[in-house]
Amino acid sequence: MTAAISMSMPMSVSTARGRVLCVDDEPNILRALSWLLQKEFEVVTSCSGREALEIVRKDNFDVVISDQRMPEMSGVDFLREVRAIAPRAMRILLTGYSDMQAVLRSVNESEIFRYINKPWNINELPKVVAQAAEIARTQSAPVPETAVEELPLPAREDAKILVIDDDPQMHAAVEMNAGDLATVVHVTNVVDAVHALQNQPVGVIVSETRLGSVDLTRLICLMKQRHPQIVTVVLAEETGTDLVSKLINQGQIYRFVPKPVKSGYMRMILRSALAKSAQLSDAPDLNGRHQVEALPEEECNILVQDLNAAVQSSVAAKTAPADEHSGLLGGFFKRLFGGAR
Amino acid sequence: MHFHLVRYFSAASLGMFLLVAAALTYFEFQQGDFFRTTQTKQADFFKDVQESFARRQEEAARRDLLTIHESGNVNLTRLFANALWERDFVPFVEKAQAISVEPCHAIADVKDEKSGKMSAPAGKKACFAEVGRKIMALPGFKELDAKVVDSMKKSSVFKIKVFDLRGVTIYSSEHKQVGEDKLSNAGWRQARDGKPASELTHRDKFSAFEGVVENRDLISSYLPVLQPGSDKIVGVFEVYSDVTPFLAQIKETSTQLKKTADGNQASVTQAAADAQAEAEASSTKTLAAVMVLLGILFAALFAIVRRADGIIRAQEKEREESMQQMAQAEKMASLGQMVAGVAHQLNTPLAFSHSNVSLAINALQEFEAPLSVAGRIADLVRANPGADTVPLKLNSSRAAIEKIRVDGKAAKEIAEMLGDVIQGVDQMSELVENLKDFTRLDRAKLSDVDLNATLHTVVYIARSSIPVRIAINEAFDKALPPIECNPSQLNQVFLNLITNASQAIEGDGEVQVRTRANGRHVYVDVIDNGSGIPADVLPNIFETYYTTKPKGVGTGLGLPIARDIVRAHGGDLQVSTEVGKGTTFTVQLPLSVPVASRTA
Numbered sequence: 001m002t003a004a005i006s007m008s009m010p011m012s013v014s015t016a017r018g019r020v021l022c023v024d025d026e027p028n029i030l031r032a033l034s035w036l037l038q039k040e041f042e043v044v045t046s047c048s049g050r051e052a053l054e055i056v057r058k059d060n061f062d063v064v065i066s067d068q069r070m071p072e073m074s075g076v077d078f079l080r081e082v083r084a085i086a087p088r089a090m091r092i093l094l095t096g097y098s099d100m101q102a103v104l105r106s107v108n109e110s111e112i113f114r115y116i117n118k119p120w121n122i123n124e125l126p127k128v129v130a131q132a133a134e135i136a137r138t139q140s141a142p143v144p145e146t147a148v149e150e151l152p153l154p155a156r157e158d159a160k161i162l163v164i165d166d167d168p169q170m171h172a173a174v175e176m177n178a179g180d181l182a183t184v185v186h187v188t189n190v191v192d193a194v195h196a197l198q199n200q201p202v203g204v205i206v207s208e209t210r211l212g213s214v215d216l217t218r219l220i221c222l223m224k225q226r227h228p229q230i231v232t233v234v235l236a237e238e239t240g241t242d243l244v245s246k247l248i249n250q251g252q253i254y255r256f257v258p259k260p261v262k263s264g265y266m267r268m269i270l271r272s273a274l275a276k277s278a279q280l281s282d283a284p285d286l287n288g289r290h291q292v293e294a295l296p297e298e299e300c301n302i303l304v305q306d307l308n309a310a311v312q313s314s315v316a317a318k319t320a321p322a323d324e325h326s327g328l329l330g331g332f333f334k335r336l337f338g339g340a341r
Numbered sequence: 342m343h344f345h346l347v348r349y350f351s352a353a354s355l356g357m358f359l360l361v362a363a364a365l366t367y368f369e370f371q372q373g374d375f376f377r378t379t380q381t382k383q384a385d386f387f388k389d390v391q392e393s394f395a396r397r398q399e400e401a402a403r404r405d406l407l408t409i410h411e412s413g414n415v416n417l418t419r420l421f422a423n424a425l426w427e428r429d430f431v432p433f434v435e436k437a438q439a440i441s442v443e444p445c446h447a448i449a450d451v452k453d454e455k456s457g458k459m460s461a462p463a464g465k466k467a468c469f470a471e472v473g474r475k476i477m478a479l480p481g482f483k484e485l486d487a488k489v490v491d492s493m494k495k496s497s498v499f500k501i502k503v504f505d506l507r508g509v510t511i512y513s514s515e516h517k518q519v520g521e522d523k524l525s526n527a528g529w530r531q532a533r534d535g536k537p538a539s540e541l542t543h544r545d546k547f548s549a550f551e552g553v554v555e556n557r558d559l560i561s562s563y564l565p566v567l568q569p570g571s572d573k574i575v576g577v578f579e580v581y582s583d584v585t586p587f588l589a590q591i592k593e594t595s596t597q598l599k600k601t602a603d604g605n606q607a608s609v610t611q612a613a614a615d616a617q618a619e620a621e622a623s624s625t626k627t628l629a630a631v632m633v634l635l636g637i638l639f640a641a642l643f644a645i646v647r648r649a650d651g652i653i654r655a656q657e658k659e660r661e662e663s664m665q666q667m668a669q670a671e672k673m674a675s676l677g678q679m680v681a682g683v684a685h686q687l688n689t690p691l692a693f694s695h696s697n698v699s700l701a702i703n704a705l706q707e708f709e710a711p712l713s714v715a716g717r718i719a720d721l722v723r724a725n726p727g728a729d730t731v732p733l734k735l736n737s738s739r740a741a742i743e744k745i746r747v748d749g750k751a752a753k754e755i756a757e758m759l760g761d762v763i764q765g766v767d768q769m770s771e772l773v774e775n776l777k778d779f780t781r782l783d784r785a786k787l788s789d790v791d792l793n794a795t796l797h798t799v800v801y802i803a804r805s806s807i808p809v810r811i812a813i814n815e816a817f818d819k820a821l822p823p824i825e826c827n828p829s830q831l832n833q834v835f836l837n838l839i840t841n842a843s844q845a846i847e848g849d850g851e852v853q854v855r856t857r858a859n860g861r862h863v864y865v866d867v868i869d870n871g872s873g874i875p876a877d878v879l880p881n882i883f884e885t886y887y888t889t890k891p892k893g894v895g896t897g898l899g900l901p902i903a904r905d906i907v908r909a910h911g912g913d914l915q916v917s918t919e920v921g922k923g924t925t926f927t928v929q930l931p932l933s934v935p936v937a938s939r940t941a
């Protein structure tokens with residue numbers, strides 16, 4: 001067993017912008033992180049998950065950064081515990097390599113704030129940590145997660161689940177599992193999705209990652225960026241660590257479940273998503289905890305192009321007047337991009 | 342080992358066919374022999390039957406002839422007696438009775454030296470001859486003789502004699518014999534007692550009524566002469582009759598019969614010989630046909646076996662090729678796994694080195710101002726030699742100088758960062774070193790391989806690709822002798838075993854890699870404290886494509902390939918396991934690869 005060492009780097013308390021706990025089994029990594037972060041933060045390090053949990057229990061941290069691959073206890077398991085013990089702390093997974101299972105669990109169980117790959121960028125990492133620390137310090141802490149299931153659900157009329165998928169089975173499954181809890185809106189193409197998002201107060205989005213040729217991840221990310229109270233559940237045919245880590249960082253998705261989804265599990269997820277949605281709309285200051293990394297400009301452009309193309313083709317195919325759609329799109333873009341274009 | 346199907350088949354079946362052919366020929370000959378002896382026996386039997394038939398036929402004919410002539414002679418005698426006895430012979434016989442023969446009878450017979458029979462001596466014969474002369478001298482002899490000759494002329498009777506009851510020849514148509522004594526003659530005695538007696542004789546010379554005749558078959562009958570009107574025997578006749586023509590006829594018939602029999606016999610023998618020849622010919626034909634059929638059978642089987650052999654060879658080749666492809670695929674899979682592990686392993690030093698170097702660069706930039714200030718001060722000091730103080734004009738640079746906040750620690754920290762970078766670089770070069778050792782693509786086979794070093798590399802590589810919760814420990818025998826092997830192939834074996842071991846461990850666990858040696862072999866044990874292998878799985882683990890792992894995790898090629906490689910080294914791969922306790926795979930390798938496996 002590796003001997004657990006923890007060290008505190010010297011810091012001037014006056015300049016510290018937050019308390020950060022770094023966990024990695026490789027001492028060199030911990031030292032590098034300390035050197036990187038010590039100027040701005042009070043950095044505590046630990047090279048084992050178990051020891052770090054003890055530290056978290058005793059001390060108060062704004063940000064917890066953990067490696068994934070560690071002996072005894074993996075980063076995901078550690079961060080899940082941290083979520084229960086110290087819900088206030090923002091959780092960041094810093095990893096060189098993790099398998100699909102770990103990435104999924106980092107979303108669904110650890111509910112991490114960011115997924116960061118090694119090697120990190122020395123300019124970006126401190127910024128992310130600073131952002132996380134800022135959120136932790138300024139925003140109120142959520143109720144410990146175990147309680148989410150007991151949270152009151154919104155009234156059935158107010159709660160709306162938007163299902164974006166071209167597989168009728170998924171629609172049926174959502175309807176069956178959550179039809180009694182909320183109003184379920186079904187769309188099978190991106191134009192109808194835009195329509196629904198524009199006109200209805202959607203609380204939970206249940207979405208695929210793509211519809212035909214249209215990549216939905218950008219839409220998901222941008223919706224979350226603009227409307228942090230929206231809770232997103234992704235039920236996807238295709239998976240991949242890059243895809244999921246992007247959806248974590250830029251979309252702060254609530255759950256990611258690879259298809260096929262078991263019925264009972266889907267109901268559990270949808271119920272907790274609805275509760276989360278109610279919690280977020282009741283306490284809007286919690287939204288800050290799900291701030292996303294801004295979608296890069298070029299990605300936004302691609303999204304605009306995709307949407308325009310989808311509208312054009314649906315105008316060509318359907319009898320709907322073109323101006324109605326362009327009007328809709330204009331309004332939607334205003335909603336998406338805050339009237340910037 | 343290679344099995345020469347066609348060669349073995351040909352040898353075995355040819356040998357077998359030859360045996361069958363030999364056996365068949367033998368039995369055919371046996372049968373032919375049997376047939377022949379049976380036929381010979383049959384022919385002999387047939388011959389016997391024919392011969393005995395012919396003999397009996399002749400005997401019967403002779404007997405009949407005798408009987409017929411005897412009765413003929415009896416009648417003749419009656420006639421003769423009726424005609425001559427009362428009138429002519431009775432008075433003559435009475436006269437002859439007067440001649441005494443007692444003296445002659447008194448002369449005893451003597452034993453003949455040669456034949457041992459009793460016969461009359463010459464004196465006795467002379468005595469009776471004297472009696473004969475006396476009889477012939479009796480009156481009436483001449484008339485009697487003439488009458489007899491007269492009555493016998495033109496009959497088949499050649500001679501006639503008359504005896505009285507004393508046995509004395511009273512009359513004979515051959516006068517010489519008158520007076521002869523017949524007392525001891527069996528035929529005479531029988532006739533005297535009332536029964537005729539006949540006998541067939543052959544005479545080269547015979548004096549008959551009409552002179553001497555030659556080469557004749559005769560029947561002589563002794564016949565009792567009865568007193569006419571009563572049963573009283575009064576004398577004995579002897580009559581010779583000629584049966585030469587009859588006998589010739591009988592003989593002729595017999596010869597004819599014999600000829601026919603011989604003909605039959607010949608044709609029977611001929612038929613037997615023909616049958617034999619035919620049987621032999623047909624058996625030769627059968628043999629030939631069987632041989633030809635056997636030949637055809639052999640040819641057909643040979644063709645089938647050759648074709649089968651070809652197919653088997655082709656399949657074998659295909660199997661080998663697909664095995665190689667699988668091995669390649671497995672190599673690629675484990676390579677992929679390894680590459681992922683190595684990438685991760687490389688990522689850690691890369692991450693902190695990159696971070697530290699970037700930080701050091703940033704920190705060094707902060708040293709620019711203090712260093713230029715220090716440089717300016719140094720210039721001033723040099724410009725004022727011997728002075729205790731130097732004048733420093735601040736004017737515009739004051740603000741910049743005031744900003745400088747630096748202590749010696751900063752430089753020390755940079756040195757530490759860069760020190761860590763050196764460590765990182767060392768880690769990376771260690772990895773590269775191990776990677777090079779692991780693959781060793783430059784040399785295929787080495788003679789003095791230190792397995793401990795090789796295994797250390799494998800363990801190093803494996804550490805990067807298996808979960809960190811599993812510890813891999815080395816327990817090496819320091820005195821392990823070097824062996825001759827292909828290290829890059831064996832590395833694949835060890836990596837497969839270690840990967841399997843780690844996959845058998847749920848949660849935390851340990852994999853121990855142990856080496857040991859005895860005089861001729863070295864052993865590598867890969868010991869895990871994982872799940873163990875259930876009894877129903879154990880028999881299958883070395884089968885290609887057998888896996889209990891989910892798709893994408895296991896292909897089921899690891900162990901079969903490992904075993905092939907180890908066997909190609911002349912070694913063996915063994916397993917011992919206990920469910921719930923763990924598993925030990927043992928690779929046994931000879932110190933040098935046996936010649937037979939060198940092609941591997």
Ligand SMILES: Nc1ncnc2c1ncn2[C@@H]1O[C@H](COP(=O)(O)OP(=O)(O)OP(=O)(O)O)[C@@H](O)[C@H]1O
Pocket residue numbers: 671837841842845869871872873874878882883887888889890894895896897898899900901924
């Ligand atoms: N150390 C071990 N402990 C328990 N079971 C084992 C161990 N090693 C092998 N096995 C069993 O033997 C099976 C065959 O192993 P093998 O290495 O041939 O294939 P695999 O590991 O399933 O797939 P691959 O090696 O191709 O990825 C495994 O599926 C597993 O059930």
Ligand SMILES: [Mg+2]
Pocket residue numbers: 837840841895898899900
């Ligand atoms: Mg295997």
